[in-house]
Amino acid sequence: MKHILTRFFGITFAVLLITGCNNSNSQSNGALGSSAAEKVYVAPGEQDDFYAFLSGGYSGNLTVYGLPSGRMFKEIPVFSQFPTSGYGYSEETKPLLNTSFGFVPWDDLHHPDISQTNGELDGRWIFVNGNNTPRIARIDLSTFETSEIIEVPNCAGNHSSSYVTENTEYVVAGTRFAVPVPQRDMSIKDKKGNFKGALTFYKVDPETGRMSLAFQVLMPGFDYDKAHPGRGNSHGWFFFTTYNTEEANTLLEVNASQNDKDFIAAVNWKKIEEFVANGGGTKMPTSYMHNVYDEETHTATSTTINEVLTVDPADVAGAIYFLPTPKSPHGCDVDPSGEYIVGSGKLSADVTVHSFTKMMDAIENEKFSADAYGIPVLDFEAINAGSVKSGGLGPLHTEFDANGNAYTTFFISSEVVKWKLGTWEVLDRKPTFYSVGHLMIPGGNSRKPFGKYVVAMNKITKDRYLPTGPELEHSAQLYDISGEKMELLSDFPTHGEPHYAAGCPAELLAPKSTKIYKLEENKHKYVTPTPGDARVERNGNEVHVYMAMIRSHFTPDNIEGIKVGDKVFFHITNHEQDFDVPHGFAMIGANNSEVLIMPGQTKTLTWEPKRVGVWPFYCTDFCSALHQEMQGYIRVSPSNSNIELSWSLGE
């Protein structure tokens, strides 16, 4: 009897398992038909329709993907040392990571934003922020390399950054962790009323893209979380969400969640620009670094700046207002028309939308409900356009398509919700896997979105891929949004932790992508313009090796006369002038990375030989059929030896 029972339960269980499996199979087949596969399939040799730039979060770098395939093309080193190319290790790129705190080889990269002209993506540069040691970087979208990094003084947690105005007049930096300004030794408990939240505006040179700190607004010590520019009618304004208007300094998860409403700060930067142009503002001593990479010298330089122009909001009447927004708003997104400012109260179910027209009307008619540190708080009812009764929980970020629809991510209920601007009606919702943070529609933060796809970038991966131990890459999902309903197309892993992303049509960037650097335009201080210029020079215990490389040899490849205790600088010029023929250089025992040198470029690797002997170096990039032969030797003699410097190739 017992046997029969066991068998019966065994069979039942098996049946349940089988049907269970069948069910889930048929479900996933239903959700992901073959058409989804076709939509993301980019055949061998074909190219993607869109570029997507995903922030790498704590990787400190920016990754480049193709859509719809979800294939990763490149990791652009920005705030983190990158041994793959020698970024932050080579003498030329080390200055890019200089800060007023010294050399900081890492940061937390959050919000990429592509430069705009007339509110549309122009594809010249992409700006990204470093959250930890506040910085903004500019990446050139011809070379896809970091061109410039500027520090943000008086700031801590540069989170509401690095968004641009609609003609890239400014790129902004906002403080997430209010701090004493200027910094001083004081009790943490005395935070309230004594800390500041700086909102910094960097002017962007329209020709070169170079950033310069124009002014810094010293706001009350709230946490400035996210930002987006006005556009169209609201051009000239910038909107920043705040949380912790309680100004708590400890156990923020409780203490910063007490106010029913925090604010969106509306900043009329045009007014402040005018105020500053007329001599307004106060110059404050400070110290911050500005690092610029010169494409002709292939070298970055750092400059320290010792002054910042600060603006007290009280001095510029009518420039700043607070828009009350429920429940610690996170995302602050402006629709393509510039009329709606969407604030996502991350602890609520609803999405609050303010109207720019109503806001201007409320300002004109002084419909104020209170003031905070002298800044008028507008009456909520007077400015509110509506709210989206989403049915979800934990709204974070919103992007837009070109047809008047908005797409909001919900972290807690793990979904993307599509809704209609103006009617606030929910049109569709799709789950994400799992707990989505940002989302991105190419051009979805501009006047002209390309509403074909939305990428949802999730914070939790769990079981989406084959397990790889406790640490997992994050997961992204791609949805087709060209129809009435969103359609989940694919999953792909992302590198680091993507926060925001930016995307644009491939044709905006692909045709102008740099193929090689012209050797004849190389103005590096230590360039070796022809193999005949290759040489080794000694200056005390510093040795400069002027080296050339081309398939498949180094000039010179035998060097003698180096001594223990020397500091050897290999200045290596890649003489190739063909697309996609980099060479690498690696030296045994160097306390350093390799350097990967692009055609026409010069990079410098520093090596301090410690042991007597004959030591090899080689090319790390499989450049040609004779790549394995691309190697050389250096003789290292004792420090007291008197062997003359000599160098040769092929003798």
Add this chain to the structure above:
Amino acid sequence: MIIGALLPLALFLFPLWKITLEAPQYPTPLGMYIYINDFADANPHDIKNINIMNHYVGMKYIPEAIPEFKIFPIGIIITSIIGLIIGIWGNHKWFLAWFIMMVALSCAGLYDFYLWEHDYGNDLDPKAIMKFTNPDGTIMGFQPPLFGSKDILNFTAHSYPQLGAYFLGLGMLASFLAYFKGKKERKIEQ
């Protein structure tokens, strides 16, 4: 006839010939234009990249200049001047003579081009990195075709005349037509 004599001058503007090398690793093929007075890249740095490829099999670098670059332009100018003089003062028999002279000179030019190609493709560095032999044991050469297409190791080489050569051909054709026209008119006069 005058048109016929002037058309070859287009050789100073347009290339005479083009050699193209296709390979899987070169989605944009490498190419070299041959002008009567110059070798030119089809795309920037092509000649440099052809040289880098060819040094593996011991081929010489494509020279910056060859003696022909001095001789050919002078030849073209002289023949054009002769053609012009004939066109203005000469009769149809002279037209034929000019045509025959041009055919002869063009053949000589082509032969010269063939010789250069042969030398370029076969006079290999004995220390070549990679040496290939033909099935019969002789050393493999890498001469590009004089005209047409040919597979050479991983490359497919194409060699075809360009606009300049067409103008030259057209000029010669024009002189030949002028000869017939002149001959006919002569008959009618008689």
